[in-house]
Amino acid sequence: MSCKVRLMEDGSLDEEPLTLKEIAYQKLCNNLDIISGYTEGGQRTLNAGIVLTNEICDAFLENYQRFHRPLDDRVINLFSDIRRTSLKIVNLRYSTLTSQGLETLMRHKLFALSMWYCDKITVQSHHLLAHYGDSLRSLELGISSHLLQNAEPNEKEPVDFQLTCPHLRRLVLNGVVMHHRLQFAHLQDLSHLDLTSCVLANFSLEALGMLPNLHTLILFNVWPIANQLHAICCLRRLTTLDISISSSGNGHGTYDLPDQTLVMLMDNLRHLTHLDISGTNLAGNGVATKESTSMNTKTEQHFGPTDIPGLASRTQRPLQFLGLYHTAHWACKRHDIPALEVAGDANEQQILTAARYYHDRPVLLTRVLNDLYHLFRFENCKDIHTALDVVLCAMDRHLKFKHMQISGSATLFYIVKGRDRSKFGTLLRNHIIRTLLNGMEMHLTDDTMLRNGYLTLTQFHMPVDVLFEYERLIKILLHGVSKTEQEGFVQRIAIYLLNTLACQVDGRQKLFLGELGVVSTMLTLIKDRLTRSVFDDVMEVAWSTMWNVTDETAINCKRFLDGRGMEYFLKCLNTFPDRDELLRNMMGLLGNVAEVKWLRPKLMTQEFIEVFARLLDSLSDGIEVSYNAAGVLAHIASDGPDAWTIKTPTRQHVLERMVAAIQRWNIKSERNINYRSFEPILSLVRCYETPECQHWAVWALANLTQVYPDKYCQLVEQENGIQILTELIEHESPYCEIKRIARLVIEQCDMGMERMVEG
DSSP, X not given: OOOOEEEOTTSOEEEOOOOHHHHXXXXXXXXXXXXXXXXXXXXXXXXXXXXXXXXXXXXXXXXXXXXXXXXXXXXXXXXXXXXXXXXXXXXXXXXXXXXHHHHHHHTTOOSEEEEESOTTOOGGGTHHHHHHGGGOSEEEEOTTOTTSSOSSTTOOOOOOOOOOOTTOSEEXXXXXXXXXXXXXXTOTTOOEEEOTTOBOTTOOGXXXXXXXXXXXXXXXXXXXXXXXXXXXXXXXXXXXXXXXXXXXXXXXXXXXXXXXXXXXXXXXXXXXXXXEOTTXXXXXXXXOOHHHHXXXXXXXXXXXXXXXXXXXXXXXXXXXXXXXXXXXXXXXXOSOOOEEEEXXXXXXXXXXXXXXXXXTOHHHHHHHHHHHHHHHHHSXXXXXXXXXXXXXXXXXXXXXOHHHHHHHHHHHHHHHTTSOGGGBXXXXXXXXXXHHHHHHHHTTTOHXXXXXXXXXXXXXXXXXXXXXXXXXXXXXXXXXXXXXXXTOHHHHHHHHHHHHHHHTOOHHHHHHHHHTTHHHHHHHHHHHHHHHTOOOHHHHHHHHHHHHHTXXXXXXXHHHHHTTHHHHHHHHHHHSXXXXXXXXXXXXXXXXXXXXXXXXXXXXXXXXXXXXXXXXXXXXXXXXXXXXXXXXXXXXXXXXXXXXXXXXXXXXXXXXXXXXXXXXXXXXXXXXXXXXOOHHHHHHHTOTTOHHHHHHHHHHHHHHHHXXXXXXXXXXXXXXXXXXXXXXXXXXXXXXXXXXXXXXXXXXXXXXXXXXXXX
């Protein structure tokens, strides 16, 4: 497992940028129509005249999966013509290919085949090895790749197969039940054999004695193994031996004579450089017994001290690697360990070493990530870039293991938490976010996974850092808002993030929010709380979110009205009359609705107008509620007397009350509002038929440019506001107060321009 996260010269962390070749593959993977079309059955087929070399084909498959594209039979059909395509090395992970797709690949006479989490491959396909296995040098059948095993987890009946791949040098099997008739003698080139979690049953490891080149034997989670030790001792050429166990809680990994057993292995396997005895008691209790001392005395003399009695013979010739993770009697915490590199849980270096060595052992790796999590939470981790790399690698490789995703995401939170976001380069930041979203999407029904993911995302800059995955994140947030426990922490943080994203994005993304059902989801939350007469921060943020998604987005305003939004507005107003923030959010939303001319007739009812008029006198939240109520009424009145279809209150009476309210406001009032455009306000400045509407509009511009000149003076200039205000001043219809306020705006903008020039 190579480390991708780098510590840069400026102290920041990032990943190596894509090479030009990788960028080309990325573009190709995203635009397959460049080289292919579709058959009538929906399969991809290579365009006529195109020939792809082996280098291109192998790299294409690798990068297609790397860039998170689903690799299925339809895509694999691109390689159906072996005269125009050539594959040699195929690594499949989370592919949905079937036996048909696998046969397409194997017809290429592959040199290496690796399959992990390929659930659609069944034992009925094992005949493909017999037909096309002659060329294979490496075969790796990882978790959930059922080519040589039954798919049922409790099915322990062996599949009657023979490995008709005579040139294999590397063989990895996971969870296969080995039958006693299985032959290895013909695999004379085999040098690396991994039987992780395989069930030996009546199979004897003596069959491996016929393999002259075997130097690596992995028997992780293979138990019982004690009766096979003598056969292992006969494999004198071994340089790597792994007889570790993931857990000794069920008695597995416990030997009757641990010190003597380890001495026996060391005496017979003198070429060992890598040994893993994690989860066992083979490291002893740290005290040399009389028996183990006498056995060492018979073999070699004059060794230095070691706290692992069975390894006394290696003190002068230490192992390159020794696995002591979760061994009995905390062997990894001993001082004198004859190994250059140790996997354990005693310190940061041992934990990171374990994470690197156990990258394809998801259950064990989950425990390692838990250790790493505690290291970050309660202590201090110095090697941040390596820790980040192993966490991301683990989560990416084992997406379906829920507990690993939970542990990994919790660790990511503490890695990212409190650190300057500028310390994470863009590529690395994107990788972290994408990995989190992958885990959350896969385990969408697990509240702990969602909580960890949401909390980690809050450490990034919204929405800038997540725009590249905006649509996928919104869907995950909507699930958290609508499908998790009401008033629970997950729901609250999800709606907080959703509102943050809705607040700071453009019109296209607001349209997408509406299409995904954000408005209807918020209305459902509000209805639920009205039914239970409960006011909480979720209700408040739900209205704020709708305020944000309706901003300059007419279709979302319509969705609000169609979803009985005005009914819920009145009920909230009556049920929670003293909630200032709630009232501000509701009136801000209705201000957006009132800006849409073709929706304003839906607001023209006696009940609504009376409520808006009454709110003109509100002192709630400073001037915000009164200001928004006036804005709603100004837009409604701007449609003219004919559009005022109710008898009471009269249009003139409402306009008089509106002006009286405006005259009470302090022009220097600070605001809780954010305008991206002044177009709706400037349209009211031109409403000469109703000067009261102009009064509200020029006051709004004056207030915003006085209090926030750096932001809003420039916006007035950009949207031709100075010319529109100048025309108003020169027009005969507006009364003097309107013109006076308009001059204030122009003067303030002139001063703002001078400040900009001086700057």
